[in-house]
Structures are given as structure tokens and as C-alpha cells.
Amino acid sequence: MKFDPFVLPFTVGLTFMISVLLYQYFRWYLLLSAKEKTIVRTNLFTKRTFFGFREIFSESLFHKKIFAKNRLLGYMHMSLAFGWFLLIIVGHLETSAYFGKAFEAPYVPIFLRFFQNEATHQTAQFGYWFVMDTILLFILSGVFLAWYKRKKAKKFGLGRATKHAIGDRIALTVLWFIFPLRLLAESITSILYGGGSYLTFGLGSLMEGTIANEHTFYFSWWAYSISLGLFFIFLPFSRYMHIPTEIGLIMLRNWGLKTEKNKMSCISQFELHSCSSCGICLDTCQLTTDLNSCYSQAPYLYKSVRNANLTDAKLNDCLMCGRCELSCVVGISNNNLRQSIRNKVSNKTESNLNYLNDIKLQPINKADVIYFAGCMSHLTPGIKRAMESIFKAASVNFSHLDQYESVCCGRPMMLAGMTKQALPLINKNKDLIAQSGAKILVTSCPICYKVFKEDYNLDIEVVHHTTYLQNLIDSGKLRLQKSEMKVVYHDPCELGRGSGIYEAPRQVIKRVASLKKTDYEKEQALCCGGSLANTILTSSERNILANAALKKMTNDKIHTVVTACPLCKKTFASAQKEIAIKDIAEIVEMNLIPMKVIRTKSKKVPSELLLNNNI
Ligand code: SF4
Numbered sequence: 001m002k003f004d005p006f007v008l009p010f011t012v013g014l015t016f017m018i019s020v021l022l023y024q025y026f027r028w029y030l031l032l033s034a035k036e037k038t039i040v041r042t043n044l045f046t047k048r049t050f051f052g053f054r055e056i057f058s059e060s061l062f063h064k065k066i067f068a069k070n071r072l073l074g075y076m077h078m079s080l081a082f083g084w085f086l087l088i089i090v091g092h093l094e095t096s097a098y099f100g101k102a103f104e105a106p107y108v109p110i111f112l113r114f115f116q117n118e119a120t121h122q123t124a125q126f127g128y129w130f131v132m133d134t135i136l137l138f139i140l141s142g143v144f145l146a147w148y149k150r151k152k153a154k155k156f157g158l159g160r161a162t163k164h165a166i167g168d169r170i171a172l173t174v175l176w177f178i179f180p181l182r183l184l185a186e187s188i189t190s191i192l193y194g195g196g197s198y199l200t201f202g203l204g205s206l207m208e209g210t211i212a213n214e215h216t217f218y219f220s221w222w223a224y225s226i227s228l229g230l231f232f233i234f235l236p237f238s239r240y241m242h243i244p245t246e247i248g249l250i251m252l253r254n255w256g257l258k259t260e261k262n263k264m265s266c267i268s269q270f271e272l273h274s275c276s277s278c279g280i281c282l283d284t285c286q287l288t289t290d291l292n293s294c295y296s297q298a299p300y301l302y303k304s305v306r307n308a309n310l311t312d313a314k315l316n317d318c319l320m321c322g323r324c325e326l327s328c329v330v331g332i333s334n335n336n337l338r339q340s341i342r343n344k345v346s347n348k349t350e351s352n353l354n355y356l357n358d359i360k361l362q363p364i365n366k367a368d369v370i371y372f373a374g375c376m377s378h379l380t381p382g383i384k385r386a387m388e389s390i391f392k393a394a395s396v397n398f399s400h401l402d403q404y405e406s407v408c409c410g411r412p413m414m415l416a417g418m419t420k421q422a423l424p425l426i427n428k429n430k431d432l433i434a435q436s437g438a439k440i441l442v443t444s445c446p447i448c449y450k451v452f453k454e455d456y457n458l459d460i461e462v463v464h465h466t467t468y469l470q471n472l473i474d475s476g477k478l479r480l481q482k483s484e485m486k487v488v489y490h491d492p493c494e495l496g497r498g499s500g501i502y503e504a505p506r507q508v509i510k511r512v513a514s515l516k517k518t519d520y521e522k523e524q525a526l527c528c529g530g531s532l533a534n535t536i537l538t539s540s541e542r543n544i545l546a547n548a549a550l551k552k553m554t555n556d557k558i559h560t561v562v563t564a565c566p567l568c569k570k571t572f573a574s575a576q577k578e579i580a581i582k583d584i585a586e587i588v589e590m591n592l593i594p595m596k597v598i599r600t601k602s603k604k605v606p607s608e609l610l611l612n613n614n615i
């Protein structure tokens, strides 16, 4: 058996790493629910597994998504990941070709040049030496770029590199040494005992008679082995845990598991440990770009949870706008994951809302449509008034869910992680909705819309007022005139990225105003800064975010911004006075054609309009 004491650091490190990984993965496996286990079992031997492997190749090895963002960054990641992978695979092939056995001890292919350096004068052997030197050069180019990126992040398309915790810093430093030390060991071996190709033999020749001698030969193999061993020992406690974990995450996703928003499930743990701290998402965060605040974004939050030093500010200084989620190259559901962490932290407190069960509210009138303005629309009453006028103009049989007495939808508490504690609010609202006998629930606030739609399990249709207005217009129940107004539309986070509603508001606006394009549309929309999900920001910081967003959207050329969220309206309007901020319902109301005008303009008024408007 081939053995030398210098292989021990590598072997100990590898054994340690595998043991910790198996222990961690087993703990996460126990978090799988029975339903999730069935999903995995059902999909294990299907083409989904093949798709999983394909994605592992394209994302974990080739880093296709990073390439799409920046080629240099993509090359850096690929040369390290794919290069190392090749080194292992080709090293194994070379070992079996040389020793004629399918398997050797795991350290033999890694330190092959130590155990085998005599030339057998077979062409294949020179070929292997050439290929292995080329792969090593490929990886070394990545190591150089990784070092250079820490100094010049902007050259790699990054506004800034992430700050490292101590464990990460040690692992990173060790990683930087691994491949130069391999080069050193193989080069000295090459010149003293033979073997190697253009790179290792070339460097060895330069060291001949100086550095290359019997002592440095042995020392360099020890140093290489120690660097590998240390890296393996630090890997499970550093950001490099993402290397093995991302593979598991990709497979779980391909087998059909999804991250839940209120629970630290098995897949949440995989996501938490799959963040590579690449920093790509930092530049999309308005806290970074507009407030120069960079400590609570996804990579920092995950790091603090992994290292058990989570703080209130790290957890809650986030708008949960979802912008970083779209840019995440690993596809981590940042919002759901942060929400689950908040839930885990906050769920220990008891609800103090149980008194709601005993409170009698005014009875809700029976109607076809029930309208929930929500707390924020009560604070921006123009929206509520506009919706009332619109309902009347379209002759909708509606009633209010919260006209005089308002029960919060529960979402603000849920955003703070208090899902369980918000249940009395949810149950109270459910009772009121049931009283109304309505078939449709209309909300003006996207925050309420999302919770009614996703968490209430209502058996009636839930629509945001943008979609409802579009339906009223499309079905001819509203008559509108097109004004001279030039506006830009601001997609509220919860309505756009949060609920995928992008087209309805645009269609409505185009009926009443001239809609101008901005660079911050749809998925790229900016947060207004008012987010209820952030409990740390001061009002002056919120104003900075709002003003920066308005400036980027309007370019100082457009003077009216239309939005579809009372919170966005209030935040933008409070931050400045130069730009008029309107809700979509308000501009629709402003452009309603009164029935009198219809009579004079049109010779024959459609009968359904006469009926609808009680003329
Ligand atoms: S959700 Fe928004 S505020 Fe929070 S870290 Fe991501 S981009 Fe920044």
C-alpha cells in the first residue's frame, strides 16, 4: 500500500469534513415532512434527477448565471470549481492507468506525483502530465483572479466584495495557498525525480540548484497536504459549505421541494448554507446603493445565523423588497428564508390579540363585492374615496369590510415573524368576510392582497384593485376619458415581484394617461422605502430611499408618478413635494366620464350603461 506520513493532514481533514457533512445532512433530512419525503421518493428515479445533474454541471461547475452577469467573474468561479473537479477526475483516471487498479486510497490521486514520478516512456503518461499541468494552470488563473477581486471588485462588475467573518477569512487564505503549494511540490518533484510537463517541469528547472532540494521536496508535499486538510476542516464552518450544499439544493429543487415562508424546513437549511457570499446581490439592494448600509443583506444574515451571532438589526433591517432574490445566482428565496428566520425567532412570544374573539363589531352589509381598504388606505383616504366613486359609477353592489372599524389584515405582524400571533386578526376578518356573503374581495393595498390571497384560504375570489379596475373597464362598466397627463408607473414590491401583477395596472393607466417608460420597471422596480418589513430604518432614511427612487424613475422629466399601493403613495408623498403621487384608483376616478357627458357625446347610450349607472 502506498503511504507516507505527509498524507495524514489531508486524510484527517477529509475524514473530519465528511463526518460533519453527513451529520449536518442527516439533521436536515429529519426536517423533511412525510409529504416531502414522498415527493422526493416519487421523483428520485425520473428525468428530474437527470435535470438536476445537468443543472449541477451548468451552475455549480460552469457557473453559467455568473457568466451572464460578468464574464471575468464567471471565468474566475468556473476555473476554480470546474478546474478542481477536472483535477480530481483526471487524477483518478491517471492513477488507475498507472497502477492498474480501479481504486486506490483517496490520497493517492491527489498526491500522485509524489508516489509516481518515473517516466514509463508511454505516450499516455506524457499526455496525462501535460493535461494535469494545463488544468493546474487553469485553476491558478482562477486563484489569481480571486485574489485580485478582493482588491478590485469593480473590475468584476461588483460594487463591493462581501466582508468576511474570521472562519471565512481563514478558509479563503488556505484556499489561496492550496494550488500554488501543489505547483511548488510538483515542480520540485519534477526536477529532482522526473515527471511533470511544461508548467511543473518549467518551474522546476528555474528552481534547480536553489530552492529545489531533498528538504524542500518533502516540506512542500507536507505543506500541500496541510493546506488541503485545513481547508476541509474549515469548510463546514465557512461560506465554502456552499460547495457541497448547493449540489443538494439543486437536486431537492429538481425533485419538487419548495421553500416555505414560515418554516425552517430541510430545503431552507440547504438554502441557508448554499449562499456563497458572492456579493452579486449587494448591488441590487437599495440599502447598499442609497444608504451605503451593508451589513444586513442576505449573505450577512445567513452568515450570522450560521455562526449563531444573529442580531435584531441584521434580521430586521431589510425591506423584503425581493430585489436581491432576482439577482441571486444560486436562486435562494431570500424573502421566504428571511421570513422563516424571523418566524423562528419571534414565534416564542404569545399573541395578545385574543381579546378580539369577544369583541362585537358592526355587522357587515350583504353585498356581491366586499372592499377592504386596509389601514394604509385609511391613512391615504383619497384612495378609499376614489374606489367608492368607482364602485358607484360601475353600479357595483359592494360593501365595506372596514369602513368604520378596521381589523388589520395581519400581514405586518407576519412580516415581523409573528404568524402564529396574527391568527386572531385573520380569524376575525374571516368571520366578517363570511358575514358579507360576497363572492369577490377587493383590496387597495398589495400588502393586504397578498395575505388574503396566500394565507387566508378564502373560498371567494381575492383581487387587487388594479385587476378589478381592468375588469371593470374591459367589461364596459366604466367610461373613461384619456387625459393629457404624462406619468410613470411605480410597481409596488408586493404587487409586482410579490404577486406577479404587472400588466393590469399598465393597461388601466394607458386608458386615462400617457404612460412613460422607466429603467426601473416590473421586476427591476425600486422599493419606495416605506416597507413595513423593515423595523430598523428611520424616517429620514426612508425619505432618502424614496427620493432616490423617484429621481431614478422620473429622471427629473416626469412630474407625476402613479402607484397602486397606499403605503408607496404615502411614503413618496411625504418625502417630497415636487412630484405628484397618485394612486391608480385616483387617476381612474379623475377621468371617469359623467353620464351627462355620455348623453351629449353619444347619440345612443348603450342600454347596459344606462342600467349600470341608474340613469
Ligand atoms: S430584500 Fe431588498 S432590502 Fe432586503 S436585502 Fe434584498 S434587496 Fe436589500
Ligand code: SF4
Pocket (backbone or CB within 6 Å): 274, 275, 276, 277, 278, 279, 280, 281, 282, 298, 299, 327, 328, 329, 330, 331, 332, 334
Ligand atoms: S444571496 Fe445569492 S447572490 Fe447574494 S451573496 Fe448569497 S449566493 Fe450571492
